[in-house]
Amino acid sequence: MNASAIESNVVRDAARGSWLSVLDDLAPEINKAIEKPGHRHIACPVHGGKDGFRLFRDANLSGGGCCNTCGPKPDGFSLLMWLRGWTFPEALSAVAEVLGVSKGFQASKRIVQKKTHIEQSKSSVNDDKIKSLLRTVWQESKSIRHPDADPVRLYLQSRGLDGWLQNWSSLRFHPKMQYRNEDNQVIGYFPAMLALVENGNQPITIHRTFLTDDGRKAPVDSPKKLMPVPADRLIVGSGIRLGNTGRVLSVTEGIETALAVIEATGMVTWPLISATLMSHFVIPQGVEKLIIWSDLDRSLAGSFAAQKLAERAQTQGIQVEIREPSGPLLADAKSIDWLDVLNQCGPNAFVFRSVD
CATH class of the missing domain: 3.90.580 (DNA Primase; Chain A)
Incomplete structure (x- = not known):
């Protein structure tokens, strides 16, 4: 066709x-x-x-x-x-x-459901449960500077970052986060670093990094997971707000990469979670310059996402810089991000022309 x-x-x-x-x-x-x-x-x-x-x-x-x-x-x-x-x-x-749709909308063989056991997603009760769960998890969390938050500080230090973070309201510590497997069975409870995902000023969901008490990634299949998103909220366009925007905003994919940029440059930097979300990020009003610290990966997904975001920013009259690690990728490496650069080359590798 x-x-x-x-x-x-x-x-x-x-x-x-x-x-x-x-x-x-x-x-x-x-x-x-x-x-x-x-x-x-x-x-x-x-x-x-x-x-x-x-x-x-x-x-x-x-x-x-x-x-x-x-x-x-x-x-x-x-x-x-x-x-x-x-x-x-x-x-x-x-x-x-x-x-069975053709030109002129001739729906000659409109399909019927093949599987009667497919669940239809329509329950507002489920939405209320998700929102209640998100609120409860956030209320149970503690400041990233709380004495109990050692697992987060140890984890960041193990990644080559300064463990003493700014006290951002969007980054928290949970002492005993429930982990469920693919069959929705609880298989354990772990300390976790929580990050609030927001779209504009609306909270959307929570990103979790499951840890051990001594600051390693938890021994689970997916140590980094998003919590469910209520049906009336849109994750596309979202980010994690590490600081208030001004004229200049930096963005990255991962949380740890954003912390590396902040540590090396002092710039307000928001992690956008993934390449896909980066490409759809809604740039806040008032931002005149966007600096995209993209990952260099073998699939080029980070490069494509950065370019897509840059093109949208330029159509809005926003000045853009894409900063990508120079590489090269080692034979066994899937990617290089700016945390790798910080660990390998130090903060001087982040010095580019002035952002003014």
Whole structure:
């Protein structure tokens, strides 16, 4: 089918409410996640692991899902482009073919649900539970400077960072964070570094880094995990606010990378969690210059995300610099970030031309 002859909004409308069956047809490798959207975690279909991927709870409406490492895919088209390496027209054509949608919206074979056991995500009760859980976890947390927060300080020191952090309101310590596996079974409780993910001024969810008492990553399949996102909140565009923005804002992917930039330069730096979220970041009002400290990785995902964000910033009249480690990548290394640079070369490697 010729994708150019299909109106994308027609296919989007046709897919809404049928995405689970579309994905079941086009991405059978995620069928276990399709059975329980928002609840069942499975191995990432791209890079493996054990329980890093899940579909969003509203996946039948949106088609979206999230990998803890690769980041969120906000809708079914972006999910299929990621899984299959398709362009948008290719994904659009494939979805239209499954739906039986052609030019002029001739829905000749509108699909029906293949699996009667697929859960429909529609319960506001679940949303209330998620919001209550997020509030409870945050209320149970302590300042990053609390004497009990030694696991966080030891962890950061083990990564080559200064363990004595600024007392940001968005970064906290939880002494006994529950960890659940892909079957939603509690397998242990660990100290954790918490980071509040916000979109604008709205709290969205909490990022957790599970640790041991002596400051190592916890011995679990996914030591870094996002908590669930309520259906009425949007994680795309979000970031972790380490300081108040001024005329200049720096951004990174990871939290530890942001802390390395802050330690080396003193600049306000927000981690954006993943390359995907970086590319969709909503730049706060008042920022006149954006400095993107991108990762250098073999897949080029960090470079592409930085470039996409830079292009959007420039269309808004914002001055942009992309700062990427010079490399080269070692044969056994997947990436280099600015924390690696700090550890290998020291803070002088962060000196560029003035940001003024």
